[in-house]
Amino acid sequence: MMNKKRRLATAAHCGTGRKKKQAELELRQSEERYRLMIEGVKDYAIFMLDTTGHILTWNEGARRIKGYSANEIIGRHFSTFYTAEDLESQKPARELRIAIETGRYEEEGWRVKRNGSVFWANVVITALYNEQNKLIGFSKVTRDLTERKENEENLRQSEEQYRSLVQQVTDYGIFMMDEKGRIINWNEGARRINGYTNEEIVGKYFSIFYPEEDILNGKPSHELKVARAEGKYEEEGWRIRKDGSVFWANVVITAIYNAQGIHIGFSKVTRDLTERKKAEKELRNSYDRYRVLANELKQTNSELSVANEELEQFTSIVSHDLQEPIRTIKSFLQLIDLKISQQQDEKLKTYIQKSLHAANRMKELIQNLLQYSQVSKATFSRETVKLDELLDEVLQNVKTSVESSQARITIETQVASVYGNRTQLMQLVQNLVSNSLKFRADEDPQILIRCLKEKDQVKFAVSDNGIGIDKDDLEKIFEVFRRLHTEKDYPGTGIGLAICKRIVDRHGGQIWPESIPGKGTTFYFTLNQATTEGLLVS
Template sequence: MPQAAPPRQDVFRNLVENLSDYAILLLDRNGVVTSWNRGGQHIIGHEPAEIIGSHVSRLFTEEAVSQQWPQKALELATRHGRMEDEGWRVRRDGSRFWASVVITSLQAGDEIIGFAKIIRDTTDAMRQVEKLHQSEQTFRLLVQNVKDYAIIMLDTEGHVGSWNEGAATINGYRSDEIVGRHFSAFYPPEDIANGKPARLLRIARTEGRVQEEGWRVRKDQSLFWAEVTLTAVYDQHRDLRGFAKVTRDLTERKRLEDIESSARRMNEFLAVLAHELRNPLAPISSAMSILARAPDDAQLVRAHVGIVTRQLRHLTHLVDDLLDVGRISAGRFVLRRAVIPIRDVIAAGIEASRPLLEEKRQRVVLGEDQPDFFVYGDLTRLAQVMTNLLLNASKFSPDDAPITITVELAGKMGRIRVADHGCGIPADLLTRIFDLFVQAERPGQTTAGGLGIGLSLCRSIVELHGGSVVASSAGVGSGSTFTVRLPAVNEIPTGKAAPAVSTGESRRILVVDDNRDAADSLGLLLQMSGHAVEIAYGGVMALQKVSTFAPDVAFIDLAMPDMDGIELLQELRNYSHLGKTRIYALTGFSENTTQARQVGFDGHLIKPVDIDALLQEIVEPRHG
């Protein structure tokens, strides 16, 4: 007769007992070992007769036993039904191995009768992870400490994900001020309006890499000339993970190139200067000869006095511009600053330009409902900028053409746009139009006349006021727009930045976050501020830390895989020595803040955390 199949429970028992890759043991409710499989012998070394009847703490290190971790692990499994842990365990021969452990409570009805414990030797995996982590950390530290290059990572949409020391030096932002924001924050408004950031991402995505040079904007809104390389980053499946962006500040190199270019054009300028000075002298000489010959002809005298007056005004303007360029180059250009309304600057510029505008029957059109903001600057010099821009627009526009001035206020920066409907600017000249001695051409003639220093002077004066000026044009025949950006003020600035928060006292701080980079970076910032910091990458590790470390303040991420922040808070509140610890929730969602207060957190902080606010909260808590 065929043999009867063994009972199902016997098959399962044989399977468990013969597993060699997992140590599977049963414990009674007090933690005493009641069963031991072949995996326990293979991994840990004990024969069943040597370990059954012993307390499970025999498998732990002396440090863990002294911290009563074996009992606490069973308590956590009792409360939650299940507990996962990683840590060092001890073999029969005294050697250590890194174990991944799962403890599950066993119940009969409502009563816990014991525990099932599964142990896996993950020493090799742990060492590989640690080796990889150390390699990544070394690379991260290398990138982080590079000061001459801004090296950042962007996500697939262009939002900043990492920020190194070079980026902080070049762009001026702290990491917590820029991470999460779109990288278009580094581009001038004109580039954003033209869709340049999105266009660069598309090129990098399709071609793998794009490199270009251009103006970029620092945190303080000043401009710098940058060389930028944007590289698409793919994973092993060729899925786009983001972009690596490397930026180098080449402002000094561009300045030297501009100087060299200016020197090369000096001979041309001297020839133009002689021509431009002779231009007004010729009609003045002719007018004076006529006046000498017909001094009694009143109508003739009035006409030629007018010629002399206009040409002298033109000559004076040329000489003044030349002197100003020399003063700026020598560092002797003095600004007499005051808080002035921008409407006064515009009015003064229009008034100074009126004679030429009237001569060509051109009119200035002011936009409706324009904001009136204040700037801290030199009214005479800013009016000079407006005058030069209006005269430039007049020169390149036909008779009877309108010139439009619009004013905008965006945050702390004001914008004044001067737009004409003239001959426009070729694309290859847009980046050079403000260079010294550069002149645009008008159809039918080599240049439009002048010395080619008016726009350069405008840029220098505006930059001395902490602003910028850029030109834009759709091309030849499409008109031009010049945009001046100036810092708006409510009062005279002191020129001193607000001091960083000084904590004054050192605190013991626990940071708990499963995101290792977030936890490490926040911990480092707190250590640099003079605090004693312990970092845990999960709830279980946090409970191990507080066995020997009593923090004054704890910051806990709400969303963690092994134990969420609320569960960890409840566990920490059971420790008597943590009675005075202030515990704060860290959350990326503002809607979690009400829940955080309701469950007993002392306060909450929204990610990304403002480090100055965080340091202030540590010493002078305002939440609650």
């Protein structure tokens, strides 16, 4: 019986031993797996310290973050990673003491790598105890937060720059409001536009800037409601300054949300557009005045057009009707002249000759007046006119005068053709050449005709070496019937240059003289050559 009990006890003892060994094996295997897992972590430096702070273990994350291999660092004190300032203040020892007293120590701060560079670290030191509650060392977990620190610093600097920029803006009132519409900051532009200092306005409801009528109608709260619903609210309207004066403002209110999408308030940007509003009002008033003036001018032009048509009609009728009685008077004077013998009455004969001369001059005046009226009255058709053919025809028409005065005419032209009314252009050039031949000095006439291109115009110049024109008379010469000399000295009606000006006007150009008395005159004129088909000048 005793042997049986002994065998049972031995068997039980052996079973307990086997279980204990199995448990110890499983614990070692678990610890090994845990060790391998810790050593393989790369994003965190995880290592053990003894009770005095010397390093016992070293994982891959610690090697990657701090730069030391396990052989280089195990056995060294963990103060190796601290800056000179931290060592001087005995920070490592203080951290261990706090970990013992509270169970753990955590902070963020600068740490030193093997190569001497620093990094921003999150550090957690935990005090470790055995089953008998005896301190056996510390675990230390370090994470490199340098990138996050740099991002935070960049963000802080960016926010600081943005805040400084906003604060210094003077043309726009920019400020923030809480979700209720109370002002929480205030920039220089807002002070300048609205008149309130930062101390006077922060904490006030933004309806302080609105006219009483808008406040009674609930306009400020309506604007915030729209901004919440649509993201922003924008309008132009009247606002009130601190001194009670009003200004025309462009206002933009924007709803602001944090990173979690929670509404935290509003931004408000105000721009003073009072000057622009005044300018728009003045522009409208100017436009109204212009419209009234335009209507009056249109009416006046209409009346002038009618009067001009009546005047031209009257000129034409008078010119035609006066020619008949002149012809009759001239015919009877000629008959009387034939009937009177030279011996009968010499004085009467002289009177009849003077009367005939006056009748001839009257006829010439009437014909020139009719010609002047027909320049603007006749149908104005344009065509491409070859310049050499035009000038040849002009020279042929004045050939007798050129030969009798022994004049020399020179032509210099860069233009092959012009665009205009052939008949009127020929009359224009011929009148100017005839003038040069008529108002000659003692020497033989020298006449130069030039023509050249100038952008969309053709410019002519007719120069002579004649008697010239006084400076005071230059503006008078284009007036109808204006004569600067007596008919006895220089015959003519005084209408030739008036016809020239009217022809140039009809061609969209300008005509003007340049002259030195006793040395000659140059008449310049331009012809507008622009058409819907482009420049017809070659």
